[in-house]
Amino acid sequence: MAEKFIDAMIESGLDYDDMIRVIKLAKQRFHEMKNNIPIQVPGKAVMVLPKKRFSKSGKYRLAQENSAFVFPKLCPYCNGDLKYSINSMIMDDNGLWMAEDIESDCSNCPEWDDPKFHQWIEAHSQMPYVIQLPVDMAVQKWINERFRFIDR
Numbered sequence: 001m002a003e004k005f006i007d008a009m010i011e012s013g014l015d016y017d018d019m020i021r022v023i024k025l026a027k028q029r030f031h032e033m034k035n036n037i038p039i040q041v042p043g044k045a046v047m048v049l050p051k052k053r054f055s056k057s058g059k060y061r062l063a064q065e066n067s068a069f070v071f072p073k074l075c076p077y078c079n080g081d082l083k084y085s086i087n088s089m090i091m092d093d094n095g096l097w098m099a100e101d102i103e104s105d106c107s108n109c110p111e112w113d114d115p116k117f118h119q120w121i122e123a124h125s126q127m128p129y130v131i132q133l134p135v136d137m138a139v140q141k142w143i144n145e146r147f148r149f150i151d152r
């Protein structure tokens, strides 16, 4: 089921509406498992970025490689904000750097020594390939469709 879900996502287009659709699906999956969790449609992506710069073609916005992408209420487990950062990059056909691997931080994650940490980890570790991965993949596509990265 997970593969089918991810394939369907890969075949889909690359715009924000599609990403929202994928995320809604992921949230529904989780909701089915834990029907006491309220579901909300995520808001628009908020980007914490330096001033606007664009690639020569004008197709991509250029951002520093340490840029953070904050998506309000995107966490499929708890509706927290997800802050994405770039783990590694790969060069595209035009010699520009795109995200190869991204990583998210949930805004509701307690400090590691907080008693609630264990509970949080447990809740956020359920079926990650079905629930978290599609969200991450959709975000990565969304980023790479719009951004290329520079080191300064």
Ligand SMILES: [Zn+2]
Binding pocket: 075, 076, 077, 078, 079, 080, 106, 107, 108, 109, 124
């Ligand atoms: Zn969360």
